[in-house]
Amino acid sequence: MTRRVIAAAAAILLATVGAFVLVGYVGAADQRAMAGMASTSVLVVTTPVAEGTPADQLAGLVTAEDLPAKAVVPGAVTSLDELSGLVATADLHPGEQLLAARFADTVTEIAPTTVEVPAGMQEVSVLLEPQRVVGGRVAAGDTVGVFISLGGEAPQTHLILNKALVTQVQGAVPIPEGAAPATGLVPAADTAPAPEAAPTSSVMVTLALSGPDAERVVFGSEHGTVWLSKEPAAATVDGTRIVTRENVF
Numbered sequence: 500m501t502r503r504v505i506a507a508a509a510a511i512l513l514a515t516v517g518a519f520v521l522v523g524y525v526g527a528a529d530q531r532a533m534a535g536m537a538s539t540s541v542l543v544v545t546t547p548v549a550e551g552t553p554a555d556q557l558a559g560l561v562t563a564e565d566l567p568a569k570a571v572v573p574g575a576v577t578s579l580d581e582l583s584g585l586v587a588t589a590d591l592h593p594g595e596q597l598l599a600a601r602f603a604d605t606v607t608e609i610a611p612t613t614v615e616v617p618a619g620m621q622e623v624s625v626l627l628e629p630q631r632v633v634g635g636r637v638a639a640g641d642t643v644g645v646f647i648s649l650g651g652e653a654p655q656t657h658l659i660l661n662k663a664l665v666t667q668v669q670g671a672v673p674i675p676e677g678a679a680p681a682t683g684l685v686p687a688a689d690t691a692p693a694p695e696a697a698p699t700s701s702v703m704v705t706l707a708l709s710g711p712d713a714e715r716v717v718f719g720s721e722h723g724t725v726w727l728s729k730e731p732a733a734a735t736v737d738g739t740r741i742v743t744r745e746n747v748f
Contacts, residue, residue, distance in 0.1 A: 548587055584604070
């Protein structure tokens with residue numbers, strides 16, 4: 500008799516504990532479901548946005564929408580203030596959430612533009628300080644002169660290549676939209692674009708070169724220093740020579 504009473508009491512106790520556990524689990528599940536359904540306000544694109552568009556021009560191109568928390572993409576932007584000073588690095592399409600990962604600094608991080616490499620040419624990249632690449636005012640499609648300086652007991656500098664094609668630039672100051680291509684002509688004062696801030700870090704310039712010319716540029720980078728000049732088609736190259744201590748003046 501005693502055993503039956505103890506077994507019954509134990510069964511009642513287990514049932515009670517199980518009921519409490521079940522109620523707690525169901526309550527937690529409800530809380531998780533409610534958390535997933537809680538709305539979060541994020542910015543959503545309403546009008547196509549082109550790559551390179553500054554964030555401060557997006558006010559009329561995006562709208563705030565309340566979305567379930569579980570539908571919000573990680574990195575979604577809730578205010579344009581988060582993108583101050585940045586530009587879009589890709590085309591944005593209506594309906595997609597505005598993501599911080601698709602914006603970058605206007606000077607150093609914008610996706611570079613490239614041009615096709617001529618048949619038979621190689622590509623060689625050089626990492627240069629801004630002053631060695633015309634303050635960063637070089638773009639894919641430009642042509643440049645390549646100077647090599649070698650030190651040692653008899654330092655010398657020479658313009659070894661003329662009108663080398665630039666196929667890609669990373670880290671340069673963006674060329675203003677609508678700016679005319681390099682012509683070697685000085686624009687009128689009332690049409691000259693406003694000066695841009697120089698890049699604050701090194702600029703990576705990729706050149707299309709023949710095999711022998713690529714060798715010379717690599718040698719100069721390894722054992723000396725490289726300097727580029729912006730050299731449009733109209734630029735003259737007559738009179739250049741190897742400059743040394745003896746003839747620099």
